[in-house]
Amino acid sequence: MITYLEGTLLKKAEDRVVVFTHGVGYEVLLPATVRQTFRGKQAGEDGETVRLHISYQQRERQPKPMLIGFNHEAERDFFEVFITVEDIGPAAAVRALTAPVAMIARAIESRDVKALTRLDGIGQRKAEKIIATLFGKVARFALMRQDLEPVPVEVEDFRAETQEVLVKQLGYRRAEAQDMIDRALKRKPDVASAEELLEEILRGQMG
Numbered sequence: 001m002i003t004y005l006e007g008t009l010l011k012k013a014e015d016r017v018v019v020f021t022h023g024v025g026y027e028v029l030l031p032a033t034v035r036q037t038f039r040g041k042q043a044g045e046d047g048e049t050v051r052l053h054i055s056y057q058q059r060e061r062q063p064k065p066m067l068i069g070f071n072h073e074a075e076r077d078f079f080e081v082f083i084t085v086e087d088i089g090p091a092a093a094v095r096a097l098t099a100p101v102a103m104i105a106r107a108i109e110s111r112d113v114k115a116l117t118r119l120d121g122i123g124q125r126k127a128e129k130i131i132a133t134l135f136g137k138v139a140r141f142a143l144m145r146q147d148l149e150p151v152p153v154e155v156e157d158f159r160a161e162t163q164e165v166l167v168k169q170l171g172y173r174r175a176e177a178q179d180m181i182d183r184a185l186k187r188k189p190d191v192a193s194a195e196e197l198l199e200e201i202l203r204g205q206m207g
Contacts, residue, residue: 012038015029015094085134
């Protein structure tokens with residue numbers, strides 16, 4: 001399975017690119033938010049080096065493998081959560097990601113149906129289904145800063161894990177992260193996991 005590609009930008013089309021590496025050209029679909037970062041990049045023999053985190057998709061109804069590219073690992077992780085919603089396949093999800101991941105996740109966590117219907121191909125019924133399926137599951141993406149590469153962490157203490165996510169994945173300074181954690185635990189001292197703590201931090205940010 002392909003999870004990451006680094007190579008030369010061989011070709012650009014409206015919604016996809018071809019990345020050339022080790023003698024092979026890989027066609028990669030790009031959501032609108034990722035395509036924006038490719039504006040101005042040169043394709044062809046002198047094409048620029050590109051680095052993409054890849055979601056590899058192959059399904060019974062779609063036997064031809066599909067590669068979807070993202071600038072950040074967390075964007076790919078959100079995409080793979082997003083396509084767990086019934087009736088939202090990979091192609092529909094690529095089309096729908098016309099807003100930053102953090103904005104979409106925030107709309108889900110705040111149950112903002114209207115904001116989700118602004119996404120390409122998402123009507124009211126589908127927006128309600130997205131919220132019903134994903135509410136409470138995407139809080140960490142709602143806190144994501146779009147300009148930073150996330151770093152996976154494995155920390156036993158959920159408070160330390162939360163701090164590492166805020167600092168290394170979401171771009172906060174360590175002192176800011178600790179303050180956010182302290183205020184969240186003061187509001188809800190019975191939090192027992194990093195996921196719950198991130199959700200409480202998000203509620204505080206949106207309050």
